[in-house]
Amino acid sequence: MDSAKNDSAKHAANPNYSRENKAAVDLPNEQWKKILPEDVYYVARMKGTERPWTSPFETSKEVGTYYCAVCGNALFRSDTKFESGCGWPSFYEPISKGSIIYLPDHTLGMERTEVECGRCKSHLGHVFNDGPPPTGLRYCINGVVLDFEKAKEAEKKYQEKGKS
Numbered sequence: 523m524d525s526a527k528n529d530s531a532k533h534a535a536n537p538n539y540s541r542e543n544k545a546a547v548d549l550p551n552e553q554w555k556k557i558l559p560e561d562v563y564y565v566a567r568m569k570g571t572e573r574p575w576t577s578p579f580e581t582s583k584e585v586g587t588y589y590c591a592v593c594g595n596a597l598f599r600s601d602t603k604f605e606s607g608c609g610w611p612s613f614y615e616p617i618s619k620g621s622i623i624y625l626p627d628h629t630l631g632m633e634r635t636e637v638e639c640g641r642c643k644s645h646l647g648h649v650f651n652d653g654p655p656p657t658g659l660r661y662c663i664n665g666v667v668l669d670f671e672k673a674k675e676a677e678k679k680y681q682e683k684g685k686s
């Protein structure tokens with residue numbers, strides 16, 4: 523079975539998942555609860571936080587694109603991922619301006635900025651001001667709400683060529 527098939531099986535219960543459709547998705551939580559896996563629902567819709575160091579994406583160095591696991595919206599490119607040591611997958615820049623929504627978060631006695639998916643408004647994590655250049659930002663993202671797709675072999679080779 524190839525990974526594309528695995529992916530569609532994973533999202534079979536969720537008709538809102540699409541890599542092509544950019545239209546906003548607005549569903550009440552009782553609907554999401556029926557179609558999302560429990561761990562994804564907890565983080566994405568209840569603004570939960572996965573335990574640190576539990577996401578396989580945290581240490582992954584594979585070349586490709588990270589998508590919202592709830593709706594398929596493209597969020598981050600692997601070349602903006604860095605090792606922050608915080609225990610969650612970290613990026614310094616989203617794939618485009620509209621891919622992410624920013625909201626003030628005053629919970630837990632802290633002043634933080636929450637980041638949500640620009641298409642389905644699912645909770646992704648937070649953004650902090652202690653990231654590396656060029657943005658100085660650290661998008662600290664729960665791996666459970668990310669889907670990853672490896673860059674095509676040709677694309678990967680092209681990128682490696684560009685580096686040398």
Ligand SMILES: [Zn+2]
Nearest residue numbers: 590593639642
């Ligand atoms: Zn989404």
